[in-house]
Amino acid sequence: MLPTELEKKLSFNRFISVGDLVIVYERHDVMKAVKVCENGILQNRFGVFKHESWIGKPFGSKVFSNKGGFVYLLAPTPELWTLVLSHRTQILYIADISFVIMYLEIFPGCIVLESGTGSGSLTTSLARAVAPTGHVYTFDFHEQRASLAREDFAKTGLTSLVTVGVRDIQGEGFPDEFTGWVDSVFLDLPQPWLAIPSAGRMLKEDGVLCSFSPCIEQVQRSCETLKTCFTDIRTFEVLLRSFEVREERLQSWQNYTGGASQKFRKKRQRSSDGSNVVEGSATCTTVLAKPCSEGRGHTGYLTFARLRCVP
Incomplete structure (x- = not known):
């Protein structure tokens, strides 16, 4: 095309x-x-x-x-597709995805390797980021998941930007054909430290790697391996807090005798003849913003590292 x-x-x-x-x-x-x-x-x-x-x-x-x-x-769009796609695995959401694309320094024309593909949430955003002249090569060890991912990319019109392969990256590493010409690598694996040496061989000089892990113990072991040939190693946790904005009718209290409005409380006043006067209620419409009752907490840790340049 x-x-x-x-x-x-x-x-x-x-x-x-x-x-x-x-x-x-x-x-x-x-x-x-x-x-x-x-x-x-x-x-x-x-x-x-x-x-x-x-x-x-x-x-x-x-x-x-x-x-x-x-x-x-x-x-x-990738943002909406992330919210409606079928969950074959745990997926990355918008907060993590945007962070990954920025820190992997991905732009149109980049070549990106990804493992594993999973439900394809991140892959869809990577494809748009590298378009129109770049490409994403994504791998999953599970044949059925890879096949379903291909179908999804066909539905969203990304077939020309994404190639899905079936491969055990932890055990076999990335294919040798990518050696030395990849701009960025993303790993979402149970044991990413097993794939880090292979990822280092795939990257261009000054290329960037990102590893997503849900547990800090995985991060610690990955960082030990990264020290051998990577520099600028950093780990982040992205927490998203969303707010709900809506109109509500609030109750205020106003004296029937014409006194000043008193919000959110009710008073009794004694008139000049000794009788009690109760302040009446009135309503007003206002816009409220409050944190959503259900919010996503920890999803995972993002570890980034840059391939060390050899003199």
Whole structure:
């Protein structure tokens, strides 16, 4: 595929057609990936949506059901795909993914090696980062997972940017054909220290490696191995705290006799004739921001290292 054609495909600045994958957005935490078919129908709590009414509309369109309910049809960007993909393994989420792409110094045209592929969450973002002239070579030791990952990359239009291989990187290392011409390496393995020597041989001078591990003991052993041929070794833990922003009606208290408004409390006042006057209630609408009740805590540790240049 020519670069100009690839850029157009990745931009998603186009109209929806038969065979396209769209993200049906109900709300920020309810989304679904749907392949558009001529006679396809989507049913949800908002009613029945016919695919034929989607064809020809641009991504981002608001479409209505037979009951008047609506959803949005969004392009399958890596951010949205991460939220709707099938979990075959534990996946990386947006906070870790963005950190990895920045610290691996990935840009268009880079060659990246990844092991293991898993559910393909990170791979999808890596592919967009290296487009249109770079490539991601990702490996998984599990044949079925690798096959399902290929299908997912075909759905999202990334086949020309990603090659999926079946290989035990911990036991065999990366293929010799990549020796000395890879810009970045990402490892998500139970025993990454076994693959680090091979990764070092694959990297160009000054190339960068990242290892993702859920346990600090894995990090410690990896760092011992990294010291042999890497420098600038650093480990990070990325914690994401999200807030919920919404409108709420709050109660305030206002004196029926015309006194000043007193919020969030109730008072009794004695009038000049000795009788009790109770302040009445009033409501006001305001915007509140508070931490979400459910938040993701620790996902894993990210260890980065730069290949030491040999004089």
